[in-house]
Amino acid sequence: MTIRALKSILFPTQKPKPSSLSTFSTSSPCNDQTPISTVVSVLTHQRSKSRWSNLRSLCPNGFNPKEFSQVVIHLKNNPHLVLRFFNWTKQKSLCQHDLLSYSTIIHILARGRLKGQAVILIQEAIRVSGSDDELESKPLKVFESLVKTYKQCGSAPFVFDLLIKACLESKKIDSSIKIVRMLLSRSIRPNYSTCNSFIRNVSQSHGAPEGYMIYREIFGLDCESREDNVRRIPSVRPKIETLNTLMVAFYQDGMVDKVKEIWDQIAELNCNPNSYSYSILMAAYCDEEKMDEAEALWEEMRAKNMDPDIMAYNTIFSGFCRIGEIEKAEKFFREMTMSGIESTSTTHEHILRGYCKTGNVDSALLVYKDMRGKDFRPDASTMVALIRGLCDKSRVLEALDIVRSAERHFGLHPTRKSFESLITGLCSEGNMEEALRLQAEMVSKGFKPSSEIYTAFISGYRKQGNLEMADKLKNEMLQTQVSV
Structure with missing residues (x-):
């Protein structure tokens, strides 16, 4: 959407007022003494070393937010200078910035594509926009202020993407939902990358079904159900990255049927799945141990001349290793190596567990x-x-040597299950002294003895003929009612 179109939507009947930021008088005073034009001239024409000291002498009492905004709008084509001026007024406590001055500089940084700095200032603006008991309404106040100052600052629609990004980074998900819906009501749609990030965050916070509902709203897939008095959004085809985001969200929520449903929609929407798309659906099949379906997807991907990446290989490895078909996993591993793809830690872990599963x-x-x-x-x-x-x-x-080396080399401490396996093995071999030392270490790590530990010691002592100790531990286990 063009800036001109956005302006007509945001301000369909608004006419400039003499007091608006779009109209300046170069004789407008700064602290009733220095004209705005003089301040602008000092900022643009003097060297940085003398610029700030001269400004301080010209405006010893600083600027109010309206004066600051008037100055920086004259400098809107030099966003770096505007940012330096803003930081200087903050460091020297020369302006009590409010939503007006924050909105103005945010617009200027956004139109200058200084995205990181703009997001930081949006988050600052949210913090200063009200009291702490108005947390949810703070981002909405910033949105309203950005809308009001949009036209006068000659801004770009991208500023609202940055506002959404700032809300998501601050975990203000509900506020971001309200802002997106207000933008959609004005026929303004965030760009694709913002939409993807927004859908992903909503899905993680509120669940994949909520993310899917938001997705349908953003792309106008439910327009036919809207009332006639609400402006409808023209249908825009989502890109494959958005559909991948939805599939991942449903996969992470364990909703495999919905993953397959989104996969079917890819074809309906005339999108072309990429290697990542195939990997997500393959992962769903692998988790269900449906390796025939996963392998069929792999062959379909290769038939389309798609080169699998490391994620695709790791996915197929995990499936075959999970069901104990290590030979097939090895076959894919050799293929990956021949393709020049470097293995990762995940690759090794899948194969290692596969070997252990087969003994x-x-x-x-x-x-x-x-x-x-x-x-x-x-x-x-x-x-x-x-x-x-x-x-x-x-x-x-x-096994005990490996545990000790892992502690030294990786800082990995044994888990409860590792302790149980080691103690059970030591008791089975009759090495009760070492088992007792390990059990004491286990307790020192915060793990209480389980029924499996008691059973191992009872069995070990019985093998040694120490029935008294075995019976004592059995009674203790029954009295403490340890968990399995």
Whole structure:
């Protein structure tokens, strides 16, 4: 949408008033002494070293917000100078900035594409726009002020995208929803990247269904249900990135059927899925262990001459490793290596867990050593799988060595499940002293003994013929009613 169109929508009947910022008198006084034109001249024509000292002497009492706004609108084509002037007035306490002065400089920074600085000032404006008991209404006050000053500042629609971004970064999701809906009522739609970020944040905060409803509003997919007195938005086709955002939101909420529904809409909307789109749907199939469907998607992607990226490979690895088909995972790994794609920590973790699932702990150890060589930090679930795999093979001391090395090298402390596997293995081997030391360490880490720990010690003592200790622990377990 053009700036001219936006102005006509925001101000359809508004006429400039003599007191508006669009009309200046160059003799307008600063502190009833210095004309605005003189201040502008000092800022634009004097060197930076003398500029600020001269301004301070000309305007010792500083500026009120209206005077500040009048000055910077004359400098709107030099946003860097405007920002320096703003910072100077703040540092020297020469202006008690309010929504008017904040809105003016925000517009100027936005039209100058100084996005980061504009977002920071929007967040400052939100903080100063009211009392703390008006938290939800603060962003709306900033929105209203930006609308009022939009035309006079010669701004660009992008300023409202920055306002939405500032709200999202500040976790003011409900306020951002209201602002977007007010923009939509004026036929103003945020740009695609803002829409995607907005939908993602709404989905994470309020759930994927809410994000989907907002998506339909933004792209006018429910226009036919709107009342005639509300301006309708022309249908604009969403891009694949937006649909990917929706699929990820539903996937993260565990709503696999909705992921498939959005996938079907991709074709209906004449969008072309990309590698990321395929990866999301493949991940949904992999989680359901529907590897035939996942592999069919892979072949469809390759038939379209799409080169899978590391995310796609990691997704397919995870699926085959989850069901124990490590040979197929290895096949895809070789293909990935031949394609020149570098493996990641996630790649190694999937394969390591796959080897452990099939009982091939020697191969799992090789993968773990490779991870250490590449300084890839395994996550807790990967360490649990490796420790359990070694203990199941009666290689408890080897597993304990790996736990100690992981603590030294990665700062990884054993989890409850790792403690349980190690203690169970030690008791099974009759190494009760080491098991007791490890159990004491477990308690020191804040883990209370579970029924599995008690059962391991009871079984261990019985194997040693120490029935008295075994019965004592059994009674203790029943009395404390430990959790499983």
